[in-house]
Amino acid sequence: MSLRTASPALAAALLFGASTPLAKTLTGSISPLLLAGLLYLGSGVGLAIVLALRRIFWTAKQDTASTLAIPSREVPWLLGAILAGGVAGPALLMTGLVVTSAASASLLLNVEGVFTAVLAWVVFKENTDRQIVLGMVAIVAGGLLLSWQPGSMQLSGGALLIVGACLCWAIDNNLTRKVSSNDAILIACLKGLVAGVCNTGLALAAGAHLPTLPAAAAAIMVGFAGYGVSLALFVVALRLLGTARTGAYFSVAPLFGVVISFILWPEVPNILFWLAAALMTLGVWLHLRERHEHEHLHDALEHTHAHRHDEHHQHEHDFPWDGQEPHRHFHRHAPLTHKHPHYPDIHHRHSH
Template structure:
């Protein structure tokens, strides 16, 4: 696997990891539940603005640089992802946080990556060799060490709610993979709007009040970059890498968050930080050196996504196209038997 292939997932992790220390600067002015809601709202509204601008600037008759409406047959997958990750996950997390310490919560959040990979491997039969599994173990172990504190080992009923939230987000990740061929900005926008409305609603019902304009704008701007752009890149990574590999790369987000926090509040990191960083680097390296190649069959299928004309895309068009730029339209794949290096992307979901 090349660094270029992993770049969207790692960039998503970097942006999401950066949002944590940046959002922390606002915690004294905004309650945690309301802050979560505003971050999600900033994500959804910011991406909605991107969609609007993109629509207004597209020229009539050209192949637009984004996908049309999500196909009806895929809407149940998207609704399931939104309900699991945008409604149930935040609600369970916020309820669990009321009686769970920050150290325990940080430690428990590492199980999202584990659940994501297990569901991908067991339920959706996504391929994973020994190297990928070991890489996932190394990254998760690094995350555990990064968040480890002496009082972080308790597992109370409230802590189980946080584990349940992680399970919801893992389900969300796997269901989103099934719609990842569609417009990533649209998918991330819908998820951000739903999660934003839910979390903000929870906060307002609980008695929180909206902050001043500067803090409100700051929270939504952080949300747009750290949640909106990050989630868009995450969906793109799902499209090209599959769920387990994308989830593994995204699990390094806490490391990026700690590094940025150290830049904002300088201090010398302890030994656990360096061990965690080494484990995560080892895990990423194991994933990057993967080479999965064998003869495989592509069954006939029809879908819509951004593509160039390569060995998987050879078809005619009924619209102007210069043969160079990536473009989007519904297209059909005929049956194909060949051999080349590949990952469990939207074209390679075969059994082994």
């Protein structure tokens, strides 16, 4: 696997990791649940503006309306992802945080990567091998070390709620993969708007007070980059890599967050940080050196996504085309059997 292929997932992890220490600077002035709502609203509203600007200034000749629609057969997958990851997950997390220490919560949040991979491999039958599993173990172990504090781990009702939130986000990740061939910005925008409205509404109903305008604006900007742009990149990575591999790369987000924290609040890293960094680097390296190749069958397939006319996209156009690539339109894939290195992207979701 090339670094270029993995770059959307790593960029998503970097932006999300950066949002944690930046959001921490706002926790004193905004309640946790309201902050989560504003972050998601920043994501949804910011991406909605991007979609509007793209629609106004897009110079492509084909109809742009076709790019801003989710096929009806895929809408249930998207709704399930939004409800699980944007509504149930944050609610369970915020409820669990009330009776759980921050250190314990940080450790438990590492479970999301495990749940994501297990669901992808066991339920959705995504292919894997020993090297990918070892890489995932190394990354999760690094995450545990990064957030470990002696005596911090306690199994309580709050801890179980946080584990439940991780399961919701793992379900979200796997369901989002089912719609990842669609416009990544649109998907991230819809998820942000729904999650933002729900969490903000819950916070206000619980008695939270609206923050000052500067604090709200800061939360919205952090949410746009750390949640919105990050999620759009995450969807692109799902399209290219599949769920388990994307989840593994995204699990290095805490490492980026800690590095940025050291920049904002200078501190000498301890030995656990260096061990965690080494384990996560090892895990990423194991994933990058993966080579999966065998003869496989592509069934007939119809979908829309940005593409070039490579060996998987040999088709004619029923509209005027200026020859620019990549370009986006609805297209059909004829059945094809061949052999080449591949990953469980949107064109390689076959059984083994």
